[in-house]
Amino acid sequence: MKKIFQPFLARIALFALLISGALHAQSPAQVRIIPGETKFVADGFGVVAAIALDEPSPFRVFTLDDPWRLVVDFPTLDWNGLTPDIVADTPALQALRFGQFTRDWSRLVFDLNQPLALSEVEFDTTTNSLHLRLSPVSASAFAAQAGAPAGVEWQVNTPLDIQGEAGLPIVAIDAGHGGVDPGAIRGYVLEKDLTLVVAQELRTALLATGRYRVAMIRETDTFVSLRDRVRLARAAGAHVLLSLHANTAERGRARGTSVYNLSDEASDAETAAIVEFENRADLLAGIDLDGEEDLIAEILVDMAQRETNLLSENLGAMLSDSLLAVLDSGAKSRHRWAGFRVLKAPDIPSVLLELGFMSTPGDLEDMQSETWRAALNAQIIATLDAWFVQMAETRALMRN
Template sequence: MARLLPENSHVSADAGGVTLDLGLSQPVPYRLFSLADPERIVIDFREVAFGDWPQTVDWPAAIRSADAGPARMAGWSRLVLSLAQPLQPQTVEMTTDPLTGQARVSLRLVPVSAAGFAATVATPPEAQAPQAILQGDGRLPDDGRVVVVIDPGHGGVDPGAVRGAHTEADLVLTFSRELRDALRRTGLVDVVLTREADVFVPLPARVTTARAVAADLFISVHADALAEGRARGATVYTLSDTASDAAAAALAEQHDRADLLQGIDLHGADDVVAGVLMDLARIDTAPRSTAFAAALVESIGAADLRLHRRPMGEAGFTVLRAADIPSVLLEIGFISDEADLRNILDPAWRVAMQGAIIAAIMDWAEADAARMALVRQ
């Protein structure tokens, strides 16, 4: 969440109107609209922690008061300026400092007639038809959001690939935290990380985390190293058919069979029964995983980000073995490649890649809901 920076935030008034400058710790999407009865100017952000700044400001006479807090739509914060006279936005813009990454929203309000103000009044976003994103089984979640589990690979005693001072575990944790925050700012996605710090999490525990939160989608994030020149660019993996059988057999031998399939207690079932049940689950889950992998590759390519020459693959990754959750493993790049490592260390590149991932999730969620509705018919 972005923070309002009081030292960079100012309000001033002159004969021509009111100028409001809001300093933010980072750029975020925003929207502005006017409301009547009473007359107000509203600015929504994804998301900003305002603290007590609005209460400490000496507001000019044209602005009666200001209040800040959560908006009525999840993932948004709201600043409401209650007006003592009709004002309308003359200019509004956001600029970003290329050195600090901090942002500034500058708003110029000028006086208008009551009729002129009435012409600018809009419908609040929460009163408009919300974008409905369904879960994979076609049910609308209670809060309307898709549940995505992001799994930063490795961690703790397992640093993953290492190149110089950089470890895969640290790089993908940074990327995954930023991706989590960006997804939450959409207001349409609920996000859980399998690890929040540099700690070791066993592979089965990562899958169990996804099942515990009833995840609709599981994305494991990696940045491996291979022999120089052998691999570069983003790659998306799904569980292979051959590995699927081996994974089903290994899972059937686990002590706690109740944790293998959500809502199905396999405790006491023999290996054959457990394997059949998981194979049946994968008949539905496997094509959904493949569909998301394809959407992800398409979105990354559309963002003009580098892809591996074979961007989709299949492998027996243990972390993809959940039979009931669409799952992919995303190599955002290979740190054995100098250009890929530079990209992963570049905040602007990470924002672009995260944007491509978010777009793929949205596209996949909509298509998956439509597909599951047809399956039910």
């Protein structure tokens, strides 16, 4: 048996076609995608695709609505050599993202310029290629057929490894984006890579003080949903959550670091655009958790939330002043407010730090500079030192 073919007649969703009858046990080595043999070709108003691997692999493929997306999952792949511009000459495909999705699965997410239904799915075990045909359908027909198959796990949660001596305050460091979600992109520089480098260096610097323990929300290039970033920090017993990101601006010459606290309304138009981008991370990675339970309603009363917000705002003000004085003297203020999902832990003071603008050459150069990052981390640590003293005093006053 050379090929496994699946015509789609009703609901167009294929879950984990494990092809166990045709394929034998997987090699212990990681399956590798072969970019030179991976093709996406216009087929009238549709698309014919071939995703080439170096050996047979299980897979699953399905479509998602609002926005129109095609999702293809494989067990963990080696992506070396694959670039998003591989779909540039296929008008029906708007963009491609790929990377690690959960501990066990890698994911490709294709943004579609029009509603396209899967009409054929075929794995050729002779060439080790997954062949897909996408055909135009109406928006209503696409919506009726779209959806993740039952049993797809969005995230495999494992407890965070907490480093440092017991009894010290725990700082949770959240390197923004990761895995299938690259974040902002500037040339060959990805936001997910910048934030991970800063997070790893900050961890090292915090541990070197001997005053903190550290919990990394992600330590490698993996995807973690926005909801799970908060839950992982809470499960680790974090005393504070620092979420690291990098901006990009489509217009103008915005520059410099910014510190954000939680608010229902964005403090300015620039912030509103950033929030929309950051809060869509889960959706763009192929999941939508808007219908999930409200974390704030789930676990804490309003009074405790107000205390957390006050402590968060104190930290945000102190950190923005510190960074402004040392790294960003040309700006009037870098303390802002916005509804970032990752700041919604009701019992953990949290701030989101935008390191700079990848669209501004000077900022991008700074973020790639080890010297600049060391200065940044020194200011973060000095601020945390002062804030933990102030936090104890504030809590004592609030509870008297």
